[in-house]
Amino acid sequence: MKKMEIIIRPSRLDAVKEALTAQGCKGMNVTEISGFGRQRGHMEIYRGAEYQIDLVPKIKVETVLEADGLQEVVDAVLDAARTGKVGDGKIFIHPVEEVVRIRTGERGVNGL
Amino acid sequence: MKKMEIIIRPSRLDAVKEALTAQGCKGMNVTEISGFGRQRGHMEIYRGAEYQIDLVPKIKVETVLEADGLQEVVDAVLDAARTGKVGDGKIFIHPVEEVVRIRTGERGVNGL
Amino acid sequence: MKKMEIIIRPSRLDAVKEALTAQGCKGMNVTEISGFGRQRGHMEIYRGAEYQIDLVPKIKVETVLEADGLQEVVDAVLDAARTGKVGDGKIFIHPVEEVVRIRTGERGVNGL
Amino acid sequence: MNGADTVFIIISAALVMFMTPGLALFYGGLARSKNVLGTIMQSFIALALVSLVWVLWGYSLAFGTDIGGLIGGFNFLFLKGVGQEPNPQLAGNIPHLVFMIFQCMFAVITVALITGAFAERMKFGAFLLFAVLWTTFVYSPLCHWVWGGGWMGSMGALDFAGGAVVHMSSGSAALACALVLGRRQGFGQKAFIPHNLPMTVTGAAILWFGWFGFNAGSALAADGLAANAFVTTHLAAAMAILGWISVEKMHRGQPTTLGAASGAVAGLVAVTPAAGFIGPIASIVLGFLAGGICYAGVLLKERLDYDDSLDVVGIHGLGGIWGALGTGLFASLAVNGSGANGLFFGNAGQLFIQLISIVATCAFSFVLSYVILKIVDVLIGLRVSLEDEEIGLDLSQHSETGYKF
Amino acid sequence: MNGADTVFIIISAALVMFMTPGLALFYGGLARSKNVLGTIMQSFIALALVSLVWVLWGYSLAFGTDIGGLIGGFNFLFLKGVGQEPNPQLAGNIPHLVFMIFQCMFAVITVALITGAFAERMKFGAFLLFAVLWTTFVYSPLCHWVWGGGWMGSMGALDFAGGAVVHMSSGSAALACALVLGRRQGFGQKAFIPHNLPMTVTGAAILWFGWFGFNAGSALAADGLAANAFVTTHLAAAMAILGWISVEKMHRGQPTTLGAASGAVAGLVAVTPAAGFIGPIASIVLGFLAGGICYAGVLLKERLDYDDSLDVVGIHGLGGIWGALGTGLFASLAVNGSGANGLFFGNAGQLFIQLISIVATCAFSFVLSYVILKIVDVLIGLRVSLEDEEIGLDLSQHSETGYKF
């Protein structure tokens, strides 16, 4: 099993969620994070003082899924998350050694 | 060393925290996340318009621990987190290659 | 490629961010988390009732980077994040199997 | 000059001024987090800009010497002749300045009310220009028609505290805004959920509190009529809460806090033209129905598919219309000897007069607002760019963020 | 009729109405985030529902022609005979409607105060029924006893602005609620921590501001007595802050903001019955002690292990009792010629009278509240399900969430 960690723009969340479920992903987790990368942040102004804010709001979507068919899921996510402008984010693939469903104790693929 | 990533209901946090410390876990991280899975979300109503909210508030607990005795910890967490209803969450086990304690620079098991 | 997961005090974020970029890190993610460890939490008082809060606000910084030169980055982060008092946090190193840049579809090191 | 009346209207003016920041909170809480400041700012700046327009020329257009029943003359331009002494034509019991500033606060909030229609997508600069033009060409004439000696008042239309001048006019302008500016990106697909309902309820509470100055103060004297207006105002607000959440409970199964807050405002709107003409028991009926009617008005928007973001048409437009009709139904000479009887007291003609005033007000405000918006659009553009809309008004228009918890 | 007095009571009524949303914020901030709207809603709906009950029959039961010192007659039912003219029996200087609506606001907030006792766990529907019954069978009679010509007033009990009618009655009802509804899930184990203390402080500030209308307005005239009540009110609030945080500092080592806000309310409660009977210096002592006493009252709850969630018993119950006793100690004919002297001015009897009024009020309110709660429980059930309690009132009772930052 693999864990996909997907960093996206907040505005793409709905599309990515749909893409993942369309690909048969049974579940996922969504976290609000701040990203730092090539995309420039923005200026904020308070009483005449300018502040450069270089952290950009991003969404992290994590989903654990079977290794088979991973590439298709990646492609679907790329489609859903891409706007073509700097700051679209990344997909990271991590190994997962074990999964357990808490409710039933089922493990491995059945635990998903 | 392994990283346990535990997704639970917010109401089970205290119990899981206790279970982990009882098992000798020396530390952990807690993050508020939104989960998506079999558990249905809820409806919200604003001025007569209904919205289906399908993200459910969950807590992610992460702890890095020695590989030995992992199964017992998993079992303890299962006990502490289970309510038996859909949405109890998952435990994921990931490999960890290195640990460093920032304060002392200690590495490996000593860094935990 | 490796993923560095760095748990630090909120006050060290700026220093760590600078250290990472100085080491050539091209991007990172920042998440607000609550940590539990050796560092004691604090008391809060509401209408005469005392509550022990044992979760301490921490920042998690995640960055994916090439395996080469990892040790130098670790050292730089140690320098930047250390205050010497209990609660300075940890660095965890995880394996990463694949990286994809969403905007371009580039993979591997080019995707960073 | 009467000391008690002077205190009363001074404090009432302060209360009505407080309503505009109250509205800012009411609206601000309904917006999404990234637009909270932009939304608040539109009301807040109205307090500044409309006040200026009012003292420079708006007041004169509204209350200057009548010209053909249509508009006031220039005799009060730059507050010329508006001093510490009473003006017996307008209000012989209070300093002229007090009358002027009390009226100023009404102009301010009327403009602020409109902003709910185009929340989350209008350029700040465009709003400034719109506010100046609208105060000048819509509010001031309308105010003159009803209270400044114009044709509508002369015709006998009853509008105690601004059902036409404030609510129908802003509601109609709101409809024009929703149509001209178009829908927000994602409207109908994405969920537009209020980001801070405690803020909205706080705003509603301040509105309610201030509305006592608005309606009771409109008696312009601390007398029994003010007492009546106070009581009808309170009861209509209370009853419209019950009306709204009852309908809501039937329709969606749950009464909501936002429903209660919206209902309160609906009731306050509806009772505005009626407060000093109908009795307390009538206000109970008027208010309860206002809750139901405005709930329906809000649903309408989904049917007709325009994006009146914060429901100005449904609440102020429809609420104002219902209030004007209700005045034509429930008004009674027993309550206010200088008013009239309504249909239920045997005077069907009053209902007809009210109807004319409704049609005239709505048509006038809608058409002129439409024209003004088109002009502003040509001159500087009304809408922010799609990207700025995505980023939110706070950052794109003001380089700020509302919260850093 | 007196214009100045009329303005005064009109504005005071507006101020007292503002207190209820203020209380909503005070309580709302103390609740957990998932219950913020449910908590606010209970106060807000009281504004609607209790106002209705009041004008339909509550006012008549309280101020209608006295029947045996126990209850008012039906002569003011549906506001019959309550008009723009003064009623010389009740208040000859202001329109009868003004007197009625000023009193209405007191009924509203009394019911809203109780909600703190069962915060985070009561069914919305059950609260509605409770509110109607409680206003009818507890508030109206009590109000009659003290101010409507009933036995307690005749006996000479001093209650300037509602120590018995408002605070002891709601405090005793709160105790009944805490006992009948039982503890929240996890009470005593989990931390129940306020989710938004700035909101609570804002609420406390609005309460303080409104309380000037409550206490000074209770003079029913803009005179020296009102001035005295204003000053004692302010000083008692100020001193109770100092009293509360001093005790807190000794007990826990730190003065807290919530302590300051709670202290202010404790002081305002305690001075309520006394405001127009005691002098400013006495109010300093009364207020300072109120802070300490109510702090102790709040701690009591942990000892006795009932879950009065937001400390209505500790603050309003005990504060009200202390205020009534304090009135019996510090009252002086030099302050108010139509009052009485207290113990410290040589009249021990007054303290005894106060004691009777305390026992009667608390017993009456506690027992009747208990019975009403049991009836409501049988009819529709008082508590939400355990699951709904876990989810929170906002989602389970109203399908809303407070914040989406």
Added chain:
Amino acid sequence: MNGADTVFIIISAALVMFMTPGLALFYGGLARSKNVLGTIMQSFIALALVSLVWVLWGYSLAFGTDIGGLIGGFNFLFLKGVGQEPNPQLAGNIPHLVFMIFQCMFAVITVALITGAFAERMKFGAFLLFAVLWTTFVYSPLCHWVWGGGWMGSMGALDFAGGAVVHMSSGSAALACALVLGRRQGFGQKAFIPHNLPMTVTGAAILWFGWFGFNAGSALAADGLAANAFVTTHLAAAMAILGWISVEKMHRGQPTTLGAASGAVAGLVAVTPAAGFIGPIASIVLGFLAGGICYAGVLLKERLDYDDSLDVVGIHGLGGIWGALGTGLFASLAVNGSGANGLFFGNAGQLFIQLISIVATCAFSFVLSYVILKIVDVLIGLRVSLEDEEIGLDLSQHSETGYKF
């Protein structure tokens, strides 16, 4: 005694008291999240502590029988002789208690204003001691000089509602605080960004609302002069918003919500000494310039590198000075016969008098504040430890946190 005037000042006193919690929100929103309660608490406790000092001895020092033009005598100590009857020397139309408590609210907010200068780093205990000393040794004498029969008033300095007494004095004290306490850790490197601007705007709105009581109430009668003060107050606030955001737009490219809120306060500050001496049109000019001047004043801080955290010097200090000068320019006997003409009405001398009053006020307040701070520093230490500053005042000083969403 005049009933209408009594109502007016009673309500005005309530409005001015409401300003201090308003200021708490204004400042609280500007602080960082971890200091929100500590910041709010400083204003809130001022309400308690300064009120106590005031009634015990402050009022007597300010308004007791004049001693050499410098200070009041002890004749009103512990409110001796301050009763329900008017005191003809001070205000023959309202109860003496009303005059006293109205003045009390001014003392409270002046102390609260200073807290902006040392936000996020002062020990709570140190602030308490500072507040007591400052009220006694700075506020009371200054108040006496201007309004209590002291030399500054006798000299003919015009200060209608407290430009010197309230704003210049707090602004100068703020400068002393910024210098003595030193900069916050990380000042100049880290971003100090407001954590809750909707809270700040809410605070500004409450300040504006309350300021009507502050300025119009300072007429001490419900007359034409109060009307004039009301109108100039409103217009100056409105215009300073426009002034501030215009300059901001030119300087940084965007008008901000915080700019609008700050501008409003700047305008209110500037018009405070002038409100009852200048006419409405003059207040438009005065206000607009106030916006620009205070914007510049705020920028100054970065140049001079002191850390006046929430810009008390820039807004209250400079705004107060500009207001005093502006009064010397725009004052007109046509507006207030017991005032004077300013430079623009042919009386250059008045400007000179104003100048003296500015220098004297600022120097007196700065020097004494400096000395008091040094004494408090020696006695108990002014600043929290570096670690506590890092943790935030909420946890380190009060063991609380503002929010748990």
